[in-house]
Amino acid sequence: MxxxxxxxxxxxxxxxxxxxxCGLNFKTPFELLIATILSAQCTDVRVNIVTADLFKTAETPKSILSLGQAQLKNMISSCGLANTKAKNIILTCEKLLTDFNGIVPRTMAELSSLPGVGRKTANVVMSNAFGIPxxxxxxxxxxxxxxxxxxxxxxxxxxxxxxxxxxxxxxxxxxxxxxxxxxxxxxxxxxxxxxxxxxxxxxxxxx
Ligand code: SF4
Structure with a gap:
């Protein structure tokens, strides 16, 4: 060209x-991270409906972990791939608390070390939550x-x-x-x- x-x-x-x-609704980097994991093979509209309820109940790694995987899976079931997504979100919350003091990291290497987070999700979080090109x-x-x-x-x-x-x-x-x-x-x-x-x-x- x-x-x-x-x-x-x-x-x-x-x-x-x-x-x-960004078509996903979020108030914090953590909410965007979870919404982006949920958006795999799902529309932004559907994710926004699910996260509107989910983030009222749980909006931090600790509060998501306190839901437990079974309740989380129920709450996100309409996004599809609920088993895998619930498992990855729980593992990601655990790793955020263990390795990152509960704070969503800003680099590709750190973000993509989180379960269920590939380059696409990491790039979405870096650009939309942190303004990194x-x-x-x-x-x-x-x-x-x-x-x-x-x-x-x-x-x-x-x-x-x-x-x-x-x-x-x-x-x-x-x-x-x-x-x-x-x-x-x-x-x-x-x-x-x-x-x-x-x-x-x-x-x-x-x-
Ligand atoms: S719709 Fe897509 S393929 Fe068609 S002219 Fe536009 S950019 Fe090209």
Whole structure:
């Protein structure tokens, strides 16, 4: 992609989605960490419904642990994968208390040492809770970035590196949101709306 086309893609995405932010509701880094673990293979809307109740009852590692795994699993069951998510959340809360004094850490190495926390979740927490530039590559970012021609890699780790290389660091976190929203609203997995897409003049997929 030429630098002129790249600038046009960035400007268009910013114009379309510049006011969009993280779709998950949270008040603290810990709440965002738990919400992001719950969001695997689940919509942000569903996670927000579940966490609205959950965080009223338990909003710290200690209080989640005092619920116990069975009650936690019940409370998060509508998010899907409840067994795995409840187990990982309990283990993560234990590790936060044991190794991090109950405080969510800020680095990729520390965050990804928590059970159930991969690069995507760590990047979401770093960028949205701590304002650290990062590009979390989820299914929307992966698909849309590759279709437009911002990345070519065949796994999320490579696409993350490619996006960090091509996009200015100061827009990494925003670009993550822009690509997600473009994937939700226009560049859907099935039947992307290319005919009305404002990126169609620059997009590799349509060519
Ligand atoms: S032109 Fe089509 S494939 Fe390209 S970004 Fe737009 S919707 Fe996606």
């Amino acid at each position: 030429t630098s002129e086309n790249l600038n046009s893609v960035i400007a268009t995405l910013e114009r379309l989605y510049g006011t969009e932010k 990062a590009i979390a590559v989820d299914t929307h970012v992966f698909r849309v970035a590759k279709r437009i021609g911002l990345a070519q890699g065949d796994n999320v780790a490579i696409v993350e590196k490619e996006l960090m290389a091509i996009l200015p660091r100061e827009i990494w976190s925003d670009a993550h949101h822009w690509l997600i929203w473009h994937g939700r609203k226009c560049c859907t997995a099935r039947n992307p709306k290319c005919e009305i897409c404002e990126l169609k003049d620059f997009c590799q997929y349509i060519k």
